[in-house]
Amino acid sequence: MSVWLPGAPCTPRGCVEPTASAGAVPLAVLRLTAVGLLVLAGIALLPLGRRIPAGAVRRWCRWIVRAVGVQVRVDGAAVPTGGLLLVANHISWLDVPLLAAVRPARMLAKTEIRRWPVAGALAARGGVLFIDRDRLRALPDTVAALAGVLQGGAAVVAFPEGSTWCGRARGYFRRAVFQAALDARVPVQPVRIGYRGVRGTPATAPAFVGDDTLLASLWRVASARGVVAEVEVGAPLPPGSHPDRRSLARAAQPEAVAAHEGGHRE
Numbered sequence: 001m002s003v004w005l006p007g008a009p010c011t012p013r014g015c016v017e018p019t020a021s022a023g024a025v026p027l028a029v030l031r032l033t034a035v036g037l038l039v040l041a042g043i044a045l046l047p048l049g050r051r052i053p054a055g056a057v058r059r060w061c062r063w064i065v066r067a068v069g070v071q072v073r074v075d076g077a078a079v080p081t082g083g084l085l086l087v088a089n090h091i092s093w094l095d096v097p098l099l100a101a102v103r104p105a106r107m108l109a110k111t112e113i114r115r116w117p118v119a120g121a122l123a124a125r126g127g128v129l130f131i132d133r134d135r136l137r138a139l140p141d142t143v144a145a146l147a148g149v150l151q152g153g154a155a156v157v158a159f160p161e162g163s164t165w166c167g168r169a170r171g172y173f174r175r176a177v178f179q180a181a182l183d184a185r186v187p188v189q190p191v192r193i194g195y196r197g198v199r200g201t202p203a204t205a206p207a208f209v210g211d212d213t214l215l216a217s218l219w220r221v222a223s224a225r226g227v228v229a230e231v232e233v234g235a236p237l238p239p240g241s242h243p244d245r246r247s248l249a250r251a252a253q254p255e256a257v258a259a260h261e262g263g264h265r266e
Contacts, residue, residue: 008209010166010209012207038067057104058100062097068094070195070221074233075231076191076232077189079236084156087252089170089193091164092217106129106155108128147184168202194229
């Protein structure tokens with residue numbers, strides 16, 4: 001529990017519906033194999049860094065999501081170039097490639113990820129910005145560092161809820177990260193992410209909550225059928241449109257995000 005990463009009440013047992021069904025195992029194996037091949041391709045290209053075209057990165061991220069069996073729908077406003085803070089509600093590990101499919105950006109993540117085998121090293125090489133959730137004293141320095149990255153013209157993705165939620169319930173946006181956008185005088189792009197099943201009801205299979213493991217979550221998603229990821233991109237909140245981080249965070253909340261007319265992208 002901290003100002004950066006508060007806890008959520010969602011748990012795999014309490015919030016996530018099982019997806020096991022007849023014939024699910026071969027399908028899941030096929031999907032995870034495809035994901036593995038795409039990840040290996042991404043690792044091979046990682047040394048090229050920023051020389052990889054942004055369009056290629058977006059397509060690769062969308063392929064990752066589709067390979068695991070999830071369809072993608074993106075609607076809403078255009079995404080500006082230059083320094084930009086993208087903020088979204090947080091449900092799943094799928095949220096990361098979904099937002100990268102909107103605009104490739106540096107991620108803001110907890111320092112624990114740096115210690116993950118393989119993934120930690122890849123995240124560091126990929127430009128992830130790490131925050132120490134246990135050191136409140138480090139908060140001003142973290143905000144200053146983030147503002148510097150934004151001022152340099154980079155896009156940064158953050159999940160201000162600070163924890164994953166199941167999708168049926170959600171938290172509220174913490175204010176700290178928005179101070180960096182105010183200090184850097186860059187726009188904030190709010191994004192709302194949701195997952196739906198075959199009947200159009202919220203799908204809980206993608207939720208990565210509580211003590212869930214990444215392996216269990218990967219298998220559950222790959223075993224599910226008919227899951228659709230809906231990404232709704234809200235209009236950018238320009239610099240100076242809100243006087244403080246409290247009002248800026250409130251304006252970026254998922255319920256404040258409305259689809260921009262005629263902005264469908266597929």
